Amino acid sequence: MALAYDGAIQQLIDSFARLPGIGPKGAQRIAFYLLGADQQEAQELADAITTVKARVRFCEICGNVCESSPCSICSDPRRDHSTICVVEEPKDVMSIERTREFQGVYHVLGGAINPMSNIGPADLRIPSLLERLKTDEVKEIILALDPNIEGEATTTYLSRLLLPLELKVTRLASGLPVGSDLEYADEVTLGRALSGRRPA
């Protein structure tokens, strides 16, 4: 009995099932969708994958993904190059850009300190951050790491490391998410919201 699809279809299902967030059923659904889609749409997807791998590189200054290095943010003279926002991943740059609240530049670490996964400070783009502080006229460093154990550890590590440089080092506020409900906030978040209370 045929318990797998004919070669090409099964190969496509397997390739999709390897991607994050796609299970075997989802991969099958996508494969049959592509089989039914017109040739152009399928080709566009295949080309987009090849193009990204060929064109996209990392900015030599901030480590963000870009098509030409330095990236569009680092090479923009209208941005405030004296404020550097330190984030874990390139996608965090986009999250902060979407707020339209930040006019400075970025530094992408490429992760956070995580002893369980054997990621120490040496595996992150920390030396290049220190290098930037030597040459650029930086006044403020904003530590915008994820509010989880790894992010907190990295924030603590970096704030200690930057202490002797006599810069303004800040971190994102912790507190209640906008639009949420006090009743459902966890104790740690509510505690942070209390200790970080501001004049109303």
Place this chain on the structure above:
Amino acid sequence: MALAYDGAIQQLIDSFARLPGIGPKGAQRIAFYLLGADQQEAQELADAITTVKARVRFCEICGNVCESSPCSICSDPRRDHSTICVVEEPKDVMSIERTREFQGVYHVLGGAINPMSNIGPADLRIPSLLERLKTDEVKEIILALDPNIEGEATTTYLSRLLLPLELKVTRLASGLPVGSDLEYADEVTLGRALSGRRPA
């Protein structure tokens, strides 16, 4: 401000977000996963998409997807060609094959009757089914359509259509799913299980 990623990345995210079951966040996650993946894995995915579109066709007999027509099931002399199982989609063939209970052959309709989406009997592979009944020595037709409104309507339509041919026409049993709980069964399913009760 840069509110979209540089060209190639954004294009990849958009291409993935068009696929069924993938939202914008999932598409972003996959795009960054592929950026970080090695060249070979990304290329394999791109090639799998191109290959499927180039190679996969529909079996001229049963309408299932295959790489050479007739498909491996229709051209297998060990299968019982006197029993045809009628299903909606190619993926249903795989579901039935996985049970290892069926030795016959298939006929894929390419959907079900659905007046809301303007799909009538003429849009399905019903004429080719009738053609097969004329030439092949068919003894039994198993209607294995989805147990929803469209599937039921198609089952009723086909059973009436096939009545004059004096074939054995059967349908899949309705009842409680194995491993489920009586308490949580809906009334219609439980009613079907009762009316379809068998000697214990």
